[in-house]
Amino acid sequence: MKLLAAALVLAALAPAVRADPEPTPKEQVEKVIDAHMSEFRECYTKRAKIKTTLAGKLVVLITIEEKGNVSDAKVTQSLDDEVDACVAKTMKTMTFPSPGQQVKLKYPFDFHK
Numbered sequence: 001m002k003l004l005a006a007a008l009v010l011a012a013l014a015p016a017v018r019a020d021p022e023p024t025p026k027e028q029v030e031k032v033i034d035a036h037m038s039e040f041r042e043c044y045t046k047r048a049k050i051k052t053t054l055a056g057k058l059v060v061l062i063t064i065e066e067k068g069n070v071s072d073a074k075v076t077q078s079l080d081d082e083v084d085a086c087v088a089k090t091m092k093t094m095t096f097p098s099p100g101q102q103v104k105l106k107y108p109f110d111f112h113k
Helices: 002-013 025-035 037-048 081-092
Strands: 056-064 070-077 103-111
Touching: 025 037, 025 103, 037 081, 037 103, 056 081, 070 081, 081 103
Parallel strands: none
Antiparallel strands: 056 070, 056 103
């Protein structure tokens, strides 16, 4: 239910009519995560060198605070303990555009060689 509420909050943050095409809240989140994707890939590739068959989906529940800082990042679908910890740690260093209130959302990663 809280995730649905977060999605509604994100939708409410987007203006109904746009003079200039500005990124939606979802696009803003994706842009920030994409800017750090090499760090997330490094979490995976470092471990995949040891665990050569490692591949799959990892899902992180992110808590973004009112000013855009990440206060919590919990793995809700695990891939590997070391990869999970690295991705969560990296996520906590990120800053998103201010949503104006606390927002929780899930973000999936699909790691393959």
